[in-house]
Amino acid sequence: MRSGLEVAERRDTETAKDLAILRAQDLSKVYTSRSGEPVVAVQDVDFEIARGEFIALVGPSGCGKSTTLNLIGGLINRTTGSLVFEGSEVRGPRREIGMMFQAPVLFPWRTTLQNVLLPMDVRGEKRAKHRDRALSLLELVGLTGSADRYPRELSGGMQQRVALARLLLEDPEVFLLDEPFGALDEFTREAMNLELLDIWSGSGKTVLLVTHNIQEAVFLSDRVFVMSPGPGRLTEVLDVDLPRPRRIPMMREQGFQDLVFEVRRVLGAL
Amino acid sequence: MGAAASPPSRAHRGAGRELLGTLRRRSYLLVTVACVVAFFLVWNWLTSSGVLHRIVVPPPGRVIERSREILGEPYFRRHLWVTVKEVVLGYTIGAGSGIVMALVSARFTSFRHLLQPYIVALQSLPKVILLPMIAIWVGGYGETSAMIIVVLVSFFPVYINSLTGLLSADENGLKLLHSLGATPRQAFRMFRIPAALPLLFTGLKTAVNFSVVAAITAELLGARYGLGFMLANSGTFLRIEDLYATVVVVSLFAGLVYAIFELADRKFIFWREDRNRFRSEERER
Numbered sequence: 001m002r003s004g005l006e007v008a009e010r011r012d013t014e015t016a017k018d019l020a021i022l023r024a025q026d027l028s029k030v031y032t033s034r035s036g037e038p039v040v041a042v043q044d045v046d047f048e049i050a051r052g053e054f055i056a057l058v059g060p061s062g063c064g065k066s067t068t069l070n071l072i073g074g075l076i077n078r079t080t081g082s083l084v085f086e087g088s089e090v091r092g093p094r095r096e097i098g099m100m101f102q103a104p105v106l107f108p109w110r111t112t113l114q115n116v117l118l119p120m121d122v123r124g125e126k127r128a129k130h131r132d133r134a135l136s137l138l139e140l141v142g143l144t145g146s147a148d149r150y151p152r153e154l155s156g157g158m159q160q161r162v163a164l165a166r167l168l169l170e171d172p173e174v175f176l177l178d179e180p181f182g183a184l185d186e187f188t189r190e191a192m193n194l195e196l197l198d199i200w201s202g203s204g205k206t207v208l209l210v211t212h213n214i215q216e217a218v219f220l221s222d223r224v225f226v227m228s229p230g231p232g233r234l235t236e237v238l239d240v241d242l243p244r245p246r247r248i249p250m251m252r253e254q255g256f257q258d259l260v261f262e263v264r265r266v267l268g269a270l
Numbered sequence: 271m272g273a274a275a276s277p278p279s280r281a282h283r284g285a286g287r288e289l290l291g292t293l294r295r296r297s298y299l300l301v302t303v304a305c306v307v308a309f310f311l312v313w314n315w316l317t318s319s320g321v322l323h324r325i326v327v328p329p330p331g332r333v334i335e336r337s338r339e340i341l342g343e344p345y346f347r348r349h350l351w352v353t354v355k356e357v358v359l360g361y362t363i364g365a366g367s368g369i370v371m372a373l374v375s376a377r378f379t380s381f382r383h384l385l386q387p388y389i390v391a392l393q394s395l396p397k398v399i400l401l402p403m404i405a406i407w408v409g410g411y412g413e414t415s416a417m418i419i420v421v422l423v424s425f426f427p428v429y430i431n432s433l434t435g436l437l438s439a440d441e442n443g444l445k446l447l448h449s450l451g452a453t454p455r456q457a458f459r460m461f462r463i464p465a466a467l468p469l470l471f472t473g474l475k476t477a478v479n480f481s482v483v484a485a486i487t488a489e490l491l492g493a494r495y496g497l498g499f500m501l502a503n504s505g506t507f508l509r510i511e512d513l514y515a516t517v518v519v520v521s522l523f524a525g526l527v528y529a530i531f532e533l534a535d536r537k538f539i540f541w542r543e544d545r546n547r548f549r550s551e552e553r554e555r
Binding site: 073074075092093094095098099101103105107108109118119121122123150151152170 | 440443445446447448450451461540543
């Protein structure tokens with residue numbers, strides 16, 4: 001017979017398991033370079049991410065941010081370690097995890113609407129069934145009336161909005177965003193970041209955002225994962241205890257600036 | 271230009287620039303037309319003044335007249351039909367198998383490697399030199415040998431371009447489809463094939479030009495039917511007007527075929543990047 005204590009303990013671990021949507025242990029990725037030498041892209045990364053968290057990944061080029069994201073997205077296989085999504089090992093791309101890249105990656109022969117509907121084409125579902133939702137998502141990202149336009153008729157910012165609508169149509173639990181607004185100008189990027197926050201808040205979705213921009217990382221996230229190169233490691237995790245909703249004027253506050261300073265210190269950029 | 275010099279009212283300046291642009295575009299057109307007219311006038315003068323003997327070069331008016339006559343003659347039509355048939359059939363077989371082989375090659379690497387040496391060996395070979403061999407196989411110079419040459423010349427540009435297009439699909443698109451859980455088969459259908467269409471069409475257009483040239487060359491070299499035969503025959507018997515008229519018909523035929531493909535390209539490959547780049551430059555000006 002099990003004691004009451006044991007049962008309570010089990011419940012505790014179960015709740016902890018439920019809270020963590022993603023868990024990585026000793027996660028490593030080793031590539032073989034063209035000359036045949038092994039290149040360690042990511043080494044011994046450990047983290048636990050709770051459902052609904054907004055995580056920012058920062059670090060200089062070559063620190064393994066994108067590799068980490070590609071591992072979670074199931075685009076590449078890990079060399080060692082474990083990576084668990086909702087209790088099961090990640091072994092390939094899955095519906096619950098969606099990705100967005102620096103390039104919008106729209107197909108030029110598809111209209112905006114058809115591009116948004118791409119995930120449903122892949123699933124083999126009828127476009128008509130998802131048309132209304134696709135249209136309302138286009139409205140959400142501020143592209144009302146552009147449904148029948150082709151990508152070449154849209155600006156860079158608009159193209160990235162289409163990519164966002166496409167990701168939202170997929171409706172994943174985890175959003176993996178690999179510098180999605182990195183190629184946009186400063187103003188557009190800021191506007192897109194605020195929109196992203198609006199869409200995310202209250203959605204209960206988990207976000208992992210890769211960025212080069214420290215201010216952006218602190219402004220958006222609940223926690224900042226700082227990575228360092230050679231080999232790529234997760235060096236430090238900083239909690240961002242700023243109130244939500246986040247608004248631009250908060251960037252003037254001492255608390256915000258201290259955090260930005262702290263990230264810089266960890267990155268060794270001081 | 272008076273508008274450009276006037277005080278900077280915005281509408282005024284815009285109108286001035288537009289007018290200037292229109293004038294510039296019109297002037298290009300004007301120069302082009304003037305050159306063409308001048309060419310025919312000089313040609314006409316050279317023949318009517320006797321500088322060029324009518325046996326060597328007929329006057330332009332006669333060439334045009336004779337071209338129209340010749341198109342109405344059943345004898346000429348029969349030869350025209352032979353060439354059209356060779357081109358259409360040969361091209362369909364050549365380009366069609368080029369597309370199919372490219373698809374198979376792109377999908378199965380081992381097949382591509384197996385094919386590679388033959389492709390490399392045959393690609394740069396001038397296909398006409400195979401004509402005597404082909405003639406022996408099919409029992410003489412004629413429609414069949416010409417058609418086989420057309421098959422050969424139209425296969426390569428289509429195969430090479432389609433394959434290049436299929437293999438050079440953008441990594442990001444494949445990454446996106448992978449993340450969406452698409453199978454390689456789906457990625458092929460939804461991305462690789464449409465992404466290859468612009469290059470495929472370039473191949474189709476190149477091949478169609480080659481086809482007309484190849485058919486007529488093959489006919490010139492010993493066939494007894496077709497426009498190539500007409501050219502050779504008119505030359506031999508010094509029917510100069512027929513010779514020139516045939517050249518006109520061949521040019522029209524080649525031009526028509528090219529125009530059809532160009533239109534199809536514009537319609538089906540509306541997203542073609544090289545053309546769009548040109549267009550957006552035009553717009554910016």
